[in-house]
């Protein structure tokens with residue numbers, strides 16, 4: 539059996555940075571809290587909690603003088619306003635690429651565009667983008683263009699969640715263009731996502747089976763898995779290194795890739811266990 543570990547694997551730049559910021563905050567301050575999960579990986583979040591960062595279910599109940607970490611996916615403006623009003627210290631671990639999407643959305647709005655965000659309606663990043671502008675609309679797929687066409691204006695500025703696929707985004711933009719007199723599209727899919735999406739196509743086409751490793755909550759892992767499955771029916775979504783390696787014995791070659799918040803050690807452990815076969 540041949541094992542191919544993806545070149546683009548391990549934490550992306552934004553996840554690495556967020557973990558470093560959280561770890562440093564845990565050393566520097568006493569009362570450190572985080573709203574939600576720093577990144578979408580259970581193991582990483584547990585490690586952060588072990589380092590002393592506590593999970594805040596409700597910001598309003600945080601004690602005075604707390605330090606609050608903003609997760610990699612970002613937050614709506616109202617979260618910052620609440621924290622400032624409470625005079626708490628903000629430790630911002632939002633990925634700079636997500637911050638850049640917020641900025642672009644605000645610029646579009648200032649220029650009079652109705653902002654359309656292509657992404658998962660219930661994802662933290664998409665909610666954060668929406669919460670950084672006055673008015674916007676989220677569309678998940680091209681079928682939703684018909685559903686929401688009554689809400690669309692003639693001048694539309696489109697951007698997307700950083701982990702979207704170009705395929706979904708392009709299909710949606712083409713359909714939206716039929717409803718608007720003016721449409722400006724800014725491709726905000728981040729570079730780490732693009733590289734992994736390209737590589738998953740290669741691995742799925744050349745390997746007998748593909749393992750996509752990452753949390754079920756991870757949007758980019760989900761899309762990698764969907765992309766792999768389209769090309770290769772022997773594609774599997776694996777959430778941790780605890781695999782039954784014998785079930786993969788029949789494959790002559792296996793490609794392994796992880797989501798942006800999957801530690802490279804997990805991928806290497808899986809590769810090692812398969813190699814031992």
Ligand code: SF4
Nearest residue numbers: 550552633700728798
């Ligand atoms: S996937 Fe992209 S946007 Fe998300 S944290 Fe990583 S680099 Fe930032």
